[in-house]
Amino acid sequence: MNSDERFENLRQELRRGSLPLAVLAALRTEHYGYTLRKTLAEHGMAIDEGTLYPLLRRLETQGLLVSQWREEDKRNKRFYRLSPDGKLILKQLLAEWKSIHASLENIF
Amino acid sequence: MELVDRYLHAVKFWLPRAEKDDIIAELSEDLRSQIEEKEAKLGHKLSDADVEPILKRCGSPMAVAGRYLPQQSLIGPALFPIYRVVIRGLFLYFLLPWFLFWMGIAIFSPDFRADHPGVALFASLDPWWRACIWSLFINTLIFAMLDRSKARRHLVNDWNPRSLPAVRDKNSISRGGTIFELTVVVATLATWIQLDAFRRVFHIFGTTITLSSRWPYCFWALVVVTVAGIYVSCLNLSNPRWTRLSASLRLGIDCYSFALFYWLFRADMLQSLSVSGVSFAEAATFVRSFNHWMAGSAIWVLVVGAIVVFFDVRRILRVGR
Numbered sequence: 001m002n003s004d005e006r007f008e009n010l011r012q013e014l015r016r017g018s019l020p021l022a023v024l025a026a027l028r029t030e031h032y033g034y035t036l037r038k039t040l041a042e043h044g045m046a047i048d049e050g051t052l053y054p055l056l057r058r059l060e061t062q063g064l065l066v067s068q069w070r071e072e073d074k075r076n077k078r079f080y081r082l083s084p085d086g087k088l089i090l091k092q093l094l095a096e097w098k099s100i101h102a103s104l105e106n107i108f
Numbered sequence: 109m110e111l112v113d114r115y116l117h118a119v120k121f122w123l124p125r126a127e128k129d130d131i132i133a134e135l136s137e138d139l140r141s142q143i144e145e146k147e148a149k150l151g152h153k154l155s156d157a158d159v160e161p162i163l164k165r166c167g168s169p170m171a172v173a174g175r176y177l178p179q180q181s182l183i184g185p186a187l188f189p190i191y192r193v194v195i196r197g198l199f200l201y202f203l204l205p206w207f208l209f210w211m212g213i214a215i216f217s218p219d220f221r222a223d224h225p226g227v228a229l230f231a232s233l234d235p236w237w238r239a240c241i242w243s244l245f246i247n248t249l250i251f252a253m254l255d256r257s258k259a260r261r262h263l264v265n266d267w268n269p270r271s272l273p274a275v276r277d278k279n280s281i282s283r284g285g286t287i288f289e290l291t292v293v294v295a296t297l298a299t300w301i302q303l304d305a306f307r308r309v310f311h312i313f314g315t316t317i318t319l320s321s322r323w324p325y326c327f328w329a330l331v332v333v334t335v336a337g338i339y340v341s342c343l344n345l346s347n348p349r350w351t352r353l354s355a356s357l358r359l360g361i362d363c364y365s366f367a368l369f370y371w372l373f374r375a376d377m378l379q380s381l382s383v384s385g386v387s388f389a390e391a392a393t394f395v396r397s398f399n400h401w402m403a404g405s406a407i408w409v410l411v412v413g414a415i416v417v418f419f420d421v422r423r424i425l426r427v428g429r
Contacts, residue, residue, distance in 0.1 A: 033134055034141040049138045050167045054175040078134050
């Protein structure tokens with residue numbers, strides 16, 4: 001494994017840990033899968049469909065998201081948004097994220 | 109869109125029954141949105157060649173479906189290290205010696221080769237293959253069952269730092285062991301010298317044993333190796349830790365000893381035997397059988413020697429690190 005591959009593996013590992021937070025934060029506004037992916041990509045958090053949809057399903061099973069199938073532009077789409085539990089967890093996770101960020105800043 | 113349908117159908121095959129339709133509907137919507145966006149950008153319908161990279165980027169059907177399934181393993185990370193040690197031990201201390209033994213016999217025993225001509229030689233390895241497959245299967249089964257039982261919790265959670273084994277210095281040499289080794293070697297050498305063992309003819313309990321003319325050379329070679337062994341033992345006694353020098357000397361002595369014994373076993377060392385009440389012909393038959401048996405057993409010297417040398421080399425590498 002060369003240094004580029006090593007970096008890429010570690011980069012993906014780092015981003016994977018932040019994905020649930022990014023998804024929860026983006027779903028403060030209602031989205032369906034494709035627009036959610038586009039929103040995340042526009043903010044520099046590109047995520048492929050094979051990762052996003054299983055993650056959405058997991059978060060919904062944990063009661064952090066609610067979803068609803070609705071027709072839009074003559075096509076059925078599944079819309080996601082934060083549940084009340086999700087809002088609470090997002091708040092806690094954001095505080096944790098800021099604490100980690102501050103700790104890392106101190107270490108650097 | 110036929111390519112997309114084929115892709116979705118392939119993903120669907122691997123999905124859990126209850127969620128199949130829901131997942132496929134969502135994934136299908138995403139892929140069609142991507143395709144529509146690209147078509148709008150290019151101003152024409154996408155061909156299969158255009159759709160292909162979109163699907164490839166999405167991932168293989170099995171990998172995509174796998175992400176929706178709970179993470180599963182036959183043997184979980186808690187027990188896997190133990191499983192690995194057991195399998196490694198099984199291979200190193202059971203299957204590998206067996207295989208080396210078979211190889212030794214196949215190479216050095218003409219009788220064995222004559223009994224198993226051609227393909228039959230490899231067929232004689234059949235029990236080894238069976239042992240490999242069965243031992244691997246049974247071990248995997250036991251660990252998979254353990255991983256799903258309450259015993260796993262006991263193994264993983266019920267532990268005490270005080271009950272962990274003490275750290276052993278692999279390079280230290282037990283003084284007791286060295287003293288025992290030294291005593292045995294010195295006693296053997298003294299006995300040999302006292303018995304004038306370099307002679308070729310011995311009279312023991314009314315039996316006259318005559319050894320081959322090669323015996324005196326062999327005797328002095330044995331004396332040399334014994335003296336070298338005493339030197340290494342003294343070295344180990346003064347500094348009870350393996351060093352590169354002492355470990356290399358041990359390797360040299362072991363190589364020399366096993367080569368010497370191999371030669372001794374194959375050298376028809378017993379020349380004649382004279383026992384009162386036993387005819388010359390009977391004694392000669394016994395001498396022939398004895399020498400033949402010794403020559404046939406020489407392979408064991410090589411097998412044991414190979415194992416000893418393996419550990420000696422490993423020790424040198426360990427000391428060198």
